[in-house]
Amino acid sequence: MMHAGPTGFRNAPVTRTLVITSAVLSVTSAVSGRPRRLGLSFQDIFENHDLLKAIPSVFAFSSIPELVAGFYLLYYFRVFERQIGSNKYSVFVLFCIVASTFFEILALALLKDSHVLASGPYGLIFAAFVPFFVDVPVMSRFRVLGINFTDKSIVYFVGFQLLLCGWKWSFIPGMCGVLAGFLYFVNAFGIRRLKLDHVQFPKKVASVVSRLFLSSSTSSTHNSTANIRRNARVPYADHRVQHNYSSVGHISMPEPPESSIATLVSMGFDGNAARQALMQARNDLNVATNILLEAQ
Structure with a gap:
């Protein structure tokens, strides 16, 4: 059984750092007046070779609706950090960000479209929907206007809203995140050994993880x-x-x-x-x- 637990970011320093980072970059991009250019595009990656563009695109949302929905989901999914611990959750975060970004670049290579993908931690958020679907049980069911709902319905609803904020340009990063979460779930490349067997990162990687996430x-x-x-x-x-x-x-x-x-x-x-x-x-x-x- 798994619930959100106590309010706030207690026992969730990684989530707190992610939310603060995303908030700062989102506000900064909005003040700069160019939030829509944050997302990845075919031109940025394959013509201008601007791979550094992937860093802000991973964290900063480009609109208020995305910001509200995204922050709610990041905050809710802190339950997984509390369940497995901050160090193990850092493995999940890093793997899903890297894998989903790779899939986004691959999608851009296939589409060769000039449009910009939606920016923000779509990959991480929608990767978390995989353990949410598999590991979080339904605790209650109810009906509204003849329609059946569960206590998980609101999370799915907010996720669906975020997924379609930018139509296919937000749908693509969302699906890339789901794919990354599925790869983690099936232990692709043996990634789950880092969680299940308590295998430590090499010293350099561990140092980066602690500086980025652990308070x-x-x-x-x-x-x-x-x-x-x-x-x-x-x-x-x-x-x-x-x-x-x-x-x-x-x-x-x-x-x-x-x-x-x-x-x-x-x-x-x-x-x-x-x-x-x-x-x-x-x-x-x-x-x-x-x-x-x-x-x-």
């Missing part, structure tokens, strides 16, 4: 987790949370609030493991999340 709050959270583990001296057999301690040493551990346990359960963790992690983290939800992620 200082993430590192401080890991430090806090390490300190708590050293002070608590709670054993980790087979890297899993196994024992329910009501106290550590002579320090009394308060019972975790049910709301915090429910938040962790909504992120996909077992209820007992969530309770134990919260007790070890002294009811710090952020630290408990990292304990559970590292215990997987």
